[in-house]
Amino acid sequence: MNKDKLYELILDYLDDNLDSSQLGLLKSELKNMGHNINDLSALQKLVDEMDTMPIPEPSEQMSKSFYAMLEQQSNEQEEVELVDRITEFIRSIFQASHFPRLAYASIILFIGWGIGFWFTPQSAVENQINQMSQEMQSMREVVMVAMMDKPLASDRLKALQMTRESGNATESIIQTLLSTLNNDPDANVRMAAVETLLAFANQDVVRSGLKESVLQQNSPLVQLTLVDGLIAIQDKAAIPVFERLISSNNAHQLVKDRSREGINKLI
Amino acid sequence: MESISDNTIMLKVKSGDLNKLGILFERYNRMLFGFFYRITSNRELSEDLVQNLFIRIMKYRKNFRGEGKFSTWMYTIARNILADHFKQTKRKGFNIEITDAHELINDESIEFELEEEKHQLLKKAMNCLEKEKLELLILSRYQGLKYREIAEIMNSSEGAIRVKIFRALNDLREHYLKLEKSEAL
Incomplete structure (x- = not known):
């Protein structure tokens, strides 16, 4: 028997992984070498002792540090992507083939606007501006809802960003945002939905929607975003929700800790 | 699921x-x-x-x-x-780090008062091993890795890894016995 095979048998013996024929083989090999199976008992005892050696649990700080690092990295990545997108957009505008067309279009638009402004009565101009503003608002809603249905999470994130930047949201947009918060499969999108909804936290429907969503979420990161958001808007009605999180068996320890901090800040 | x-x-x-x-x-x-x-x-x-x-x-x-x-x-x-x-x-190498580890073990033993004496001895014996042998024992016994996986991690062959683990166990036993004798004195 070669050395490799012998060591394999000995290690398997120590792991209690030998069947009767392999054990017989090992015994006869040891006998040929002038030993017996009992000579391995010291090693066996050592291995058994190693298997029972206790080890302390890592502290909670390890988990906290990891999630803080993850959050920072995610934010940095988002910033980099945003800069890339803007750079790409600017580059595409100034591409040689597009630039003259864009310049002509701007001049014609400006001339058209000037003619319209000088030849239209003031009240009519105001009406037109109001009408255009309403049309733009409804168009934005349509675009936003359509983008929220897109399969790519990046498109849905863009739609949420647009809504946040627009500064106002109709009832139907709020409903779409709440539905995204509760049903979107991507945790990043759900977190972005929280941020967008927080921009409209002056509305009752938004505040109650945020609170209802906390216990429905299965991602600790989304729950943390929601808890932080509810603390930021000083929503005292969130205290019972935080208490339920603390007593929940399913909530992540970090979420529970943050909820405790939240209660201390809100009471 | x-x-x-x-x-x-x-x-x-x-x-x-x-x-x-x-x-x-x-x-x-x-x-x-x-x-x-x-x-x-x-x-x-x-x-x-x-x-x-x-x-x-x-x-x-x-x-x-x-x-x-x-x-x-x-x-x-x-x-x-x-x-x-x-x-x-x-530092000069792993063994000097181990000296510190000994001190740490002694410190932490206060924290884990209930730890059995033989576990302390085994810990010390493990810390007397060369770095690679210690890693091999930990990867094979505590991390549950297969010899094939350890061979891949250590850029070696499965047979060579078995030999090294067997030798590491033997070395560990020798260190353990030495420490046991010196503590008994």
């Missing part, structure tokens, strides 16, 4: 879904902490090394090809982190 494989998750992290790394952290943080702790005998340092490991996984995520097992790739990085740590301590 079948859980998603480590490789699938890591490939998602690679493609930019960084938050998925949280799943791998939850799966492996205790095991990695155990790996580092058994070598350094220092809880705080082991936690830092786990953190460094995940930072490195994040940094080098583009290098993960998904061909081998994620855990094999992870332990290769873990070994590199240990090697870097021992280089950075600017």
Whole structure:
């Protein structure tokens, strides 16, 4: 028997992984070498002792540090992507083939606007501006809802960003945002939905929607975003929700800790 | 419900879904902490090394090809982190670090008063081993890796790894017996 095979048998013996024929083989090999199976008992005892050696649990700080690092990295990545997108957009505008067309279009638009402004009565101009503003608002809603249905999470994130930047949201947009918060499969999108909804936290429907969503979420990161958001808007009605999180068996320890901090800040 | 494989998750992290790394952290943080702790005998340092490991996984995520097992790739990085740590301590080598580990064991034994005497002895004996032998024993006995996987991590053959593990066990036994005798005096 070669050395490799012998060591394999000995290690398997120590792991209690030998069947009767392999054990017989090992015994006869040891006998040929002038030993017996009992000579391995010291090693066996050592291995058994190693298997029972206790080890302390890592502290909670390890988990906290990891999630803080993850959050920072995610934010940095988002910033980099945003800069890339803007750079790409600017580059595409100034591409040689597009630039003259864009310049002509701007001049014609400006001339058209000037003619319209000088030849239209003031009240009519105001009406037109109001009408255009309403049309733009409804168009934005349509675009936003359509983008929220897109399969790519990046498109849905863009739609949420647009809504946040627009500064106002109709009832139907709020409903779409709440539905995204509760049903979107991507945790990043759900977190972005929280941020967008927080921009409209002056509305009752938004505040109650945020609170209802906390216990429905299965991602600790989304729950943390929601808890932080509810603390930021000083929503005292969130205290019972935080208490339920603390007593929940399913909530992540970090979420529970943050909820405790939240209660201390809100009471 | 079948859980998603480590490789699938890591490939998602690679493609930019960084938050998925949280799943791998939850799966492996205790095991990695155990790996580092058994070598350094220092809880705080082991936690830092786990953190460094995940930072490195994040940094080098583009290098993960998904061909081998994620855990094999992870332990290769873990070994590199240990090697870097021992280089950075600017000491003469692992054995001097071990001297510190002895002190730490003595400190921590106060914290874990109920720990049995023979476990203390075994810990000391393990810390007398050469770094590679200690790593081999930890990877094979505590991290549950197969000899084939250890061979891949250590860039060696399965047969050579078996021989080395057997020798490491023998060395450990000798150190253990010596310490037992010296403590009995």
